Amino acid sequence: MSDWPSEHPRRPAPAAFHTAAYVTLAGADWLASAAPRPEAVHARWASCPEAPSTLPCGTVFDVINAPALFGRDLVDRLWTAGPGSGPVATHRGRILLFAEPGTARRLPALLGWEEWSGSVPPLLCHGPGDAVTVPPLFPQRSPQPDPPHTPHSAQDLTASRWLVAPDVRHPWLPGPGALLWACIRAARRATGVATAVPDGPVATAARNSPDAPADPATTRTAPTLIPPL
Known part of the structure; x- marks a missing residue:
């Protein structure tokens, strides 16, 4: 049973999460808007739509790698x-994982404050001044769905492709609170530990974040943990 509160919106699940997705025209516009010259990105895609592209982070999106x-x-x-x-x-x-701008700075700080941070493998957080290589807009061949109820193959995990492709001009992006919440649970499930989150100061801050679970029983204000730059 999910412990994500009902008052927080939930995106509809994609119809084909386990197959490669295709970027829509609106999604391509959103990706290109991260570049200083979006028209140059569109021109490159028009000439070579099956080639990966390098896009800057920090303004339109951050990326958690x-x-x-x-x-x-x-x-x-x-x-x-x-x-x-x-x-x-x-x-x-x-x-x-494409995330809200600012997540690359805040997520490592949030993880570093809790005792379970050591169970989360090192994450590369790309923000201002960084760039990432994204898959082609269109795969070279039509992907085949994964067989039901089987582990993901090595090819599935190493292929350069979209799992959840940009499909609107302004997609919803998770922030540091939602990703902290998911990191805790993914790490604890991997180690076989119960997924209850300790009531530490950062866990409280995550629950009070607009994009993370809120505990109705918690009435105190979370302390400011990250000093301003």
Whole structure:
């Protein structure tokens, strides 16, 4: 049973989460808007739509870059028990989760404050000044669905493709609170530990975040944990 509160919105599950997704025209506009010259990105896609692209982070989106197995479990937790996710891709054996700008700075700080941070594998958090390589808009061949009730294959985890493709001009993106929530549960499920979250200060801050579970019994204001830059 999900512990994500009903007052927090949940995205509808994609119809084909286990197959490669295609970027829509609106989604391509959103991706291109991250570049200083979106028209140049569109021109490159028009000439070579099956080639990966490099896009800057920090203004339109941040990207949380996770190891393949943990990242796939993280996405599964977001969809099965949480609010869903924004765009998600695989590239060179890593999972790329597109997140709200500012998440790359805040998520490592939130994870570093709790005793369970050691159970979360190292995450690469890409924000201002960073760039990421995203998969092609259109795969070279039509993907085949995964067999039902079977583990994801090595090819499924290492192929460069979209798992949840951008499909609207302004997609919903998870923030640090939602990703902290999912990281805790993915890490604890991997280690066989119960998924109850300790009532530490960062757990309280995560619950009070607009994009993370809120505890109705908690009435105190979470302390400010990250000093202003």
